[in-house]
Amino acid sequence: MIDEILKDIEKYKTIIILRHQNPDPDAVGSQTGLATILRDAYPQKNIYITGIDLPVLDWIGKMQTIPSQAYQDALVITVDTANVPRIDNNGDYKKAAKLIKIDHHPNVDPFGDLNWVDEDYSSCAEMIYTLADKLAPLKISKQSAYSLYSGVIGDTNRFLYAETTYRTLMIAAQLAKTGIDISDISLHEDEMSLQVARLEAYILNNLKITPSGFGYIVIRKDTLEDFHLDAGELDHVVPLIGRITKVHNWIVVSEEDTNRFRVNLRSKTVSINGVAEKFGGGGHPLASGAYVGSMEQVKALIKDMDALNKEKENSH
Structure with missing residues (x-):
């Protein structure tokens, strides 16, 4: 080849x-x-x-x-x-x-x-x-x-x-x-800009962690605009949630436009690319991405990501 x-x-x-x-x-x-x-x-x-x-x-x-x-x-x-x-x-x-x-x-x-x-x-x-x-x-x-x-x-x-x-x-x-x-x-x-540092603080103050160890944050368009991020800077915050001990997998959802949500999916051990593919995205087993078109789809994706940890627990 x-x-x-x-x-x-x-x-x-x-x-x-x-x-x-x-x-x-x-x-x-x-x-x-x-x-x-x-x-x-x-x-x-x-x-x-x-x-x-x-x-x-x-x-x-x-x-x-x-x-x-x-x-x-x-x-x-x-x-x-x-x-x-x-x-x-x-x-x-x-x-x-x-x-x-x-x-x-x-x-x-x-x-x-x-x-x-x-x-x-x-x-x-x-x-x-x-x-x-x-x-x-x-x-x-x-x-x-x-x-x-x-x-x-x-x-x-x-x-x-x-x-x-x-x-x-x-x-x-x-x-x-x-x-x-x-x-x-x-x-x-x-390194990060001051606006990225402020966004990280916002995420840590507002993220949700389920009992199974799934962490997630949904950042709506008006909130995102308040941080005045440069193009590409949002990607800097994606690994942050995974540094928390009790988190096994996580997502960062950002509303780029009305009914257009970018979802970054990450995991420490359990494969998450199947969830990304289900919602029209894809990527690696432990790092994937997708775009979804409504909050209903975001909620469905959150439910599927949370279920992955429960399935892993039940398999042991």
Whole structure:
């Protein structure tokens, strides 16, 4: 599979790298890291990264604006993107000559002409490192290592999550060996704005925890607007509830617009991606997301998440 990807990379003059909507450090880190690797190996090629630019992640890399015609006869590579609706693109990618999907989420939508999907990787950035490490023309520079390390520690929450493996730590060590400032990256991942800190205080004061150990918070649109968050900042608060000892799984529900609720689902042990899929979303067993269209659906999702813990208790 990796050899086939290299053949396509060598074949096309223009390569456009995309990632998912509402990007996280792994999405941007994989995207910018791969772009840097390819630019170093093939300076004669046109290598682009594009998508909505989030200032909160500019420290990893900035996006480019490219014309629609750039996709014609191009190779498009999507990274860290599980399904077609999540691709951060207006549909121009459909004009491309070929589409490659590189991802570590469950492969519910193999939308690429070529799909390299492996759930055993902690992050897509880890996959991009593997790609470069196994193919002779591709090399990891200090610049690309900075992006990839940001992705690895972003998706593992600085090696906290269960997806962290021996391979993850070995790859992180190899990236660190390039001389990147790993402390600087960790500080970027950890820091928050004053408005995010205030939102965390609000969540801790208003969250609900059921007897089964399910924690949840529903933040309505008018309340969310009071915090004046920048785009992407809401994602910083999602891990917070899981730091509470008695919480086993949790959700953060944010009303983005009337009858449009974004739901971030997380768990310490019990698989929650089945619930996300039931409500039109998806993701990893312990980290998933979905959008729902009413408070009735939000209440139904809350009921299902609470039931997961009860089912686990009854199985013991």
